[in-house]
Amino acid sequence: MSSSEAAAQQRGHSSQTGVNVESTTNNKTKSLAQKVRKRDNNQAHQAADLQGYLQKWTNLVKGFQRRWFVLDQGVLSYYLDQSEAQQQSRGAIKLSGALIEHVDACTFSVTSSSPELNFRIKAASEVERQTWIVALELAKTAATVDAAPQQVKSSEGGRCRRTRVPDKPNYPLSLWSIVKNCIGKDLTKIPMPVNFNEPLSMLQRLTEDYEYADILDVASTCEDACEQLAYLAAFTASAYATTSNRINKPFNPLLGETFECDRTDDLGWRCLAEQVSHHPPIAALHCESDNWQCWQEFSMTSKFRGKYMQIIPLGTAYVSFNKTGTRYSWRKVTTTINNIIVGKLWVDQQGEMEIVDANAPHGNKCILNYVPYSYFGREIQRSVKGVVINGQKQAKWLVRGTWDEQIEIAPVLRTLGTPENPSYSTGEYKVAWRRRPAPVDSEKFYNLTTLACQLNEPEEGVAPTDSRHRPDQRLMEQGLWDESNQEKLRLEEKQRGVRRMREERVKQGFTVPDYEPLWFKREGADGMHVYNNKYWEAKATQSWSDCPDIY
Numbered sequence: 001m002s003s004s005e006a007a008a009q010q011r012g013h014s015s016q017t018g019v020n021v022e023s024t025t026n027n028k029t030k031s032l033a034q035k036v037r038k039r040d041n042n043q044a045h046q047a048a049d050l051q052g053y054l055q056k057w058t059n060l061v062k063g064f065q066r067r068w069f070v071l072d073q074g075v076l077s078y079y080l081d082q083s084e085a086q087q088q089s090r091g092a093i094k095l096s097g098a099l100i101e102h103v104d105a106c107t108f109s110v111t112s113s114s115p116e117l118n119f120r121i122k123a124a125s126e127v128e129r130q131t132w133i134v135a136l137e138l139a140k141t142a143a144t145v146d147a148a149p150q151q152v153k154s155s156e157g158g159r160c161r162r163t164r165v166p167d168k169p170n171y172p173l174s175l176w177s178i179v180k181n182c183i184g185k186d187l188t189k190i191p192m193p194v195n196f197n198e199p200l201s202m203l204q205r206l207t208e209d210y211e212y213a214d215i216l217d218v219a220s221t222c223e224d225a226c227e228q229l230a231y232l233a234a235f236t237a238s239a240y241a242t243t244s245n246r247i248n249k250p251f252n253p254l255l256g257e258t259f260e261c262d263r264t265d266d267l268g269w270r271c272l273a274e275q276v277s278h279h280p281p282i283a284a285l286h287c288e289s290d291n292w293q294c295w296q297e298f299s300m301t302s303k304f305r306g307k308y309m310q311i312i313p314l315g316t317a318y319v320s321f322n323k324t325g326t327r328y329s330w331r332k333v334t335t336t337i338n339n340i341i342v343g344k345l346w347v348d349q350q351g352e353m354e355i356v357d358a359n360a361p362h363g364n365k366c367i368l369n370y371v372p373y374s375y376f377g378r379e380i381q382r383s384v385k386g387v388v389i390n391g392q393k394q395a396k397w398l399v400r401g402t403w404d405e406q407i408e409i410a411p412v413l414r415t416l417g418t419p420e421n422p423s424y425s426t427g428e429y430k431v432a433w434r435r436r437p438a439p440v441d442s443e444k445f446y447n448l449t450t451l452a453c454q455l456n457e458p459e460e461g462v463a464p465t466d467s468r469h470r471p472d473q474r475l476m477e478q479g480l481w482d483e484s485n486q487e488k489l490r491l492e493e494k495q496r497g498v499r500r501m502r503e504e505r506v507k508q509g510f511t512v513p514d515y516e517p518l519w520f521k522r523e524g525a526d527g528m529h530v531y532n533n534k535y536w537e538a539k540a541t542q543s544w545s546d547c548p549d550i551y
């Protein structure tokens with residue numbers, strides 16, 4: 001029996017310890033889901049309070065001593081014995097920001113940094129230890145959410161959005177120990193515990209492509225089509241900004257999972273994503289604003305190449321500017337994840353990206369080169385270089401910078417040199433994109449940007465299939481990784497079950513219609529999934545009856 005199972009069982013029996021007990025513990029999955037939902041509604045006040053005798057480390061002479069511990073409203077206090085509990089405590093730690101660590105089978109420690117305090121505590125059994133750790137983690141999450149500044153920009157929409165998620169707990173686990181048995185497998189097919197995840201699904205991660213969509217607003221006002229393309233090049237590079245320090249795996253979306261992000265009020269755009277295929281996994285996105293529309297289909301293959309892994313994205317991204325109807329398309333470059341076996345993980349981008357006019361194949365285009373990292377190279381790292389050429393193959397604008405910091409663009413005034421080795425004299429460079437500074441302390445919460453923190457914020461009225469409702473991801477966000485892992489397995493099994501049933505019916509000779517996504521349909525010669533314009537209307541009337549039950 002794993003410790004978390006034991007803890008769950010313990011919770012079922014231990015009414016005496018005062019843990020909030022779900023009466024239907026035999027139906028554990030349900031009780032977990034309920035717990036998540038409850039916590040969504042009122043995260044701050046759902047923490048399980050707990051009290052009881054434990055052994056507390058005093059000093060080398062006296063060793064462990066029996067003390068009465070009380071967990072109440074985000075504070076862990078102790079007393080000489082139970083009768084003293086109404087009086088002043090002997091010591092107390094605020095759990096917000098505290099470190100809760102498992103030491104050995106029965107021992108754990110709770111540490112706070114300011115004031116500097118540490119309790120080393122021994123429980124009577126592993127089960128009791130885990131019960132306390134779970135209660136403490138829950139209380140910590142609730143307290144941290146409470147303590148976190150909730151206010152963001154004073155958006156015209158007037159909505160307050162959160163600016164952070166709970167801190168990432170620290171449960172060390174070697175990536176290589178998981179991945180080594182999976183050489184040759186695709187990243188999306190490697191069964192991985194949530195320890196390497198970030199609390200976002202790939203649908204949400206892809207929505208972050210639009211974090212700097214204001215560049216598209218600028219581009220939409222350009223009179224010069226080549227300048228517009230140069231801005232667009234800056235936009236495509238901005239999508240990689242977060243990859244420099246976000247090396248966690250987003251959750252693989254379940255088939256039929258959706259994610260909406262309506263930021264029309266403050267950012268001027270809204271986006272809808274759906275997982276439209278499971279084998280191979282494909283996501284489709286559609287993002288719209290008054291000035292432009294963007295859509296894309298995304299899937300990927302991944303390859304181990306010795307000490308690193310390469311992610312090769314498939315699918316095409318499009319933008320169309322409303323005023324002129326000009327449409328451009330591009331494909332994403334290859335992402336490399338280095339140091340898979342040992343060392344610190346780091347990411348690089350490489351490859352050539354061609355941004356072409358989708359209506360005029362021989363018209364303007366931008367050739368952007370994401371220069372790969374080279375140990376010996378003289379190039380600055382993460383560099384992006386590009387040129388916008390017109391239909392006559394004349395260079396019109398130059399693009400330069402790095403994908404993790406900023407991109408500048410400049411008009412070409414004159415082309416010198418030879419066609420094989422041209423040199424350009426340009427006008428002044430202007431900054432087309434600059435990365436916003438990271439939020440304070442973001443290294444404690446997966447290096448998420450403020451927008452990223454807000455993506456998974458619970459929101460009313462979204463589809464039942466929305467990633468925000470995904471229970472394993474919510475548990476992970478709250479730092480409850482054991483529980484999250486269990487839920488993840490249950491959801492994946494449920495998905496397999498549905499698949500198996502389809503296959504069974506096909507075997508029995510029934511005609512089973514192909515899986516149809518709800519909000520996207522295949523269109524055009526390449527059969528790309530494009531938006532069917534139904535989601536936001538369905539949302540307005542809350543008509544979700546066609547949504548599959550995936551959680």
Ligand SMILES: CC(C)CCC[C@@H](C)[C@H]1CC[C@H]2[C@@H]3CC=C4C[C@@H](O)CC[C@]4(C)[C@H]3CC[C@]12C
Pocket residue numbers: 175196205206209239240243246247248249250300311313332335337
């Ligand atoms: C072994 C584990 C830890 C590896 C984790 C790999 C993560 C960091 C990789 C896997 C797939 C990658 C994504 C693949 C494609 C895109 C789309 C692009 O427009 C922005 C970057 C983005 C969103 C990448 C971000 C980094 C990414 C999420």
